[in-house]
Amino acid sequence: MAEKCTSNSSIAIVMVPLPAQGHLNQLLHLSGLVSSYNIPVNYVGTTAHIQQAKTRVHGLDPHTITNIHFHEFQTPSFETPSPNPNSFHKFPNHLMPSFYATFHLRGPVCSLVCDLSVNHNKVVVIYDDLMKWVVQDLPEMPNTECYSFNSTSAFMTYSYLWELKGKPFHPGTELYEDIPSIEDCFPPEFWEFLRIQEQFDGKLNCGELYNSSRVIEGLYLDLMAKEYDHGLKQWAIGPLNPTEAKEKSKGSNKRHESLDWLDKQQRDSVIFVSFGTTTTLCDEEIKELAIGLEKSHQKFIWVHRDADRGDVFASDVRKVQLPEGYEERIKETGIIVRDWAPQLEILAHCSTGGFMSHCGWNSCMESMSFGVPIAAWPMHSDQPRNSQLVTKYLKIGLSVRPWARQDEHVTSQMVENAVKTLMASTEGDEMRKRAADLSNAIKKSVIDGVVNRAEMDSFIAHITREN
Structure with missing residues (x-):
């Protein structure tokens, strides 16, 4: 109607x-x-x-x-x-x-x-x-x-x-x-x-x-x-x-738990991991991603969910098991979100220093708006080319796996290397500086x-x- x-x-x-x-x-x-x-x-x-x-x-x-x-x-x-x-x-x-x-x-x-x-x-x-x-x-x-x-x-x-x-x-x-x-x-x-x-x-x-x-x-x-x-x-x-996220006030019942967790972390110390609403990883990819994040010894927020169905309100959702004992082992270094996450607010938070992303255009624009460099893991559609824009032209990110090797599973070693480079290296710091400069330029235009x-x-x- x-x-x-x-x-x-x-x-x-x-x-x-x-x-x-x-x-x-x-x-x-x-x-x-x-x-x-x-x-x-x-x-x-x-x-x-x-x-x-x-x-x-x-x-x-x-x-x-x-x-x-x-x-x-x-x-x-x-x-x-x-x-x-x-x-x-x-x-x-x-x-x-x-x-x-x-x-x-x-x-x-x-x-x-x-x-x-x-x-x-x-x-x-x-x-x-x-x-x-x-x-x-x-x-x-x-x-x-x-x-x-x-x-x-x-x-x-x-x-x-x-x-x-x-x-x-x-x-x-x-x-x-x-x-x-x-x-x-x-x-x-x-x-x-x-x-x-x-x-x-x-x-x-x-x-x-x-x-x-x-x-x-x-x-x-x-x-x-x-x-x-x-x-x-x-x-x-x-x-x-x-370009300026409006956070829920601290202590608010409507504030997402991930933001409370971010408040306790150091500046630029957390990598946000999310692949949007159209990506579904297979069991092996989820396992390798989990191990890679753990072995990187970097703080992370991982949005762990399947792609949307045609009807997002359908109740039958696939639940993938993480490695045994995983959540207990990483409880000091990371949190896992299995539902909708406030991406804008997470990217805008001062503790977020990196974004492992599929490079959907919304996510790219949001990441650039808040000066967060990207570990690019494109999946389909415009994402591979968006990742080229991010990594080769703007130079505010790196590739988790070259697109030419798309027929290979991303390994835990690839994840670990990408996260460490982005979050704990001089190269990553330089990307963060360029991302911050781009964010400032964007904000001056609005x-x-x-x-x-x-x-x-x-x-x-x-x-x-x-x-």
Whole structure:
């Protein structure tokens, strides 16, 4: 059931996210930012995915959500298989049914935009770049404009198009001839989904939005604008996550136990280990990771959980046993979190000095915002290329295992070496210094700890202009 929007404003916004946590999160943050300009925002999706977005959002003022109109549409039921920990490819194929289910949103979203266009001078649709099928009819509707939102790095977007074009020479790109082949980053099932979306390239959008910053990716944003955006206007409005995390007060019942534990540790002494919501490790990888963390003798917080299912509220969750006696042995050096963790607050804590990450773009942006260097262990999709950006271009991280050896299990020795280098070496200290410098530059580009306000103001001025 969609909430009725009663605003008589001259403009209305419709957000169309892909139903995966990182994508839901980014467009919900953007919804909050747009609504702060007193523009009504309509956020669409299935009932389960909207509940998922609301439940898990971090760093967004709860009062902001009350200013967003959520439109919950029903789609036919579909099987929500469990993640396969033993799959050779780490891509979350089990989420593909939920991606295809979004095709049923085409009609309801079209009807919503039609209704909004009656009461508003302009309807602006901001759609995830992987939701082109759903919004394909909207550019033909009266007083409607569509803008593509890129939920991955500009480096990823640029390098994908650059590879498709045969890797032509552009200044600055000669350093990245060894980037992972895009064919290796996604399975065939996803390429088919992508081909369905790409048939609408060039037919939909009036401009490009990036959850990025020119401080981080100026070269690649400029290359995109020059080579591949075909004259479209471009806005780098990131980081969408807050750059100043608002912690729960100490002693609060709502404060996560990991933060209380961090309060007792020395500055930059803890490595945070988390692989996002789409990664499932097999039993052997979990064992090797556990042993490697223990043998490193470094303090750690490890978020130990499986990938999301298509329905994150499903009750049957795989429980993997750690080595016998492990938690007792590491109780002085680490803690294990088996549920949702407050990643923003953990990364912002002064005791956190490193982040072992899959290099999803949300995690990269959050880590850079708070000046935390990365031990990169990419799994699939944009992650291998994001790890290249982090380790080779920005030089604020290191690789746990080279992507060229992706068919090998990460060993405890690889984990131990990466953790020791990042947390207890001169090389790691230099990465931490560069990460801190980048964080300071990012924070100078934002206002009140949130978003590049100059770029955001420019986008708002553009969509509210009188034609």
